[in-house]
Amino acid sequence: MPTPLRQIFFARNTITVARELVGCLLQVTGGDGGVVAGRIVEVEAYEGENDPASHASRGRTPRSEIMFGPPGFAYVYLIYGMHHCLNIVTEADGTAGAVLVRAVEPVSGRELMAARRGLDPGSASDRDLSAGPGRLCRALAIDRNWNGLPLVPGLPDSEQPGTGQIRLFHGEGPPGGPVATPRIGIRRATDRLQRFIDPSTACLSG
């Protein structure tokens, strides 16, 4: 396994980080000890107070506080009462920003992902397993207990009960670079091309 991405990777402009995350490997050790990994194929960049679609757009609140903190931590929240979304905090400490991980292509632990999703591993497509932020969190067994978990080595683990470990590794990006498109499922700032995808995969949401 190559060297994990370190905190300095995330301590940069949110859009730059989002672009460069496409193709990286996401490896998750669940609270149950199961290990799964996927290649990131779809992300969205959410900036701070100048991005109307961002949870940080109205300044610091109990929920958005994590986005203003140091980079390389998980921001996990519940949406529509039933789905979790995984974000990675970006920018320097004090500046808000995060990248939403919207889809991964399963690389290992496919059977465990299918079991967690309640699908038959034989007939489920990669897209069924982990395309879409809610599906992805389900397949990776991530819930809001993981909020605030460090995703990079060298930081003190927050030792949240019932959580595991997330690590990211450099990977092969798309040949022509990631493609920028409008973000999905939002109402504000829909003109911004801040969704980045690997166009060569069938494992995309939306």
Added chain:
DNA sequence: GAATCGATGATCT
């Protein structure tokens, strides 16, 4: 295959 719609709870006004 495309369109529609309900579930369900934290967050913010």
Added chain:
DNA sequence: GATCATCGATTCA
């Protein structure tokens, strides 16, 4: 009380 960075079941074709 309205909103929401979603998903899956259902309906119609």
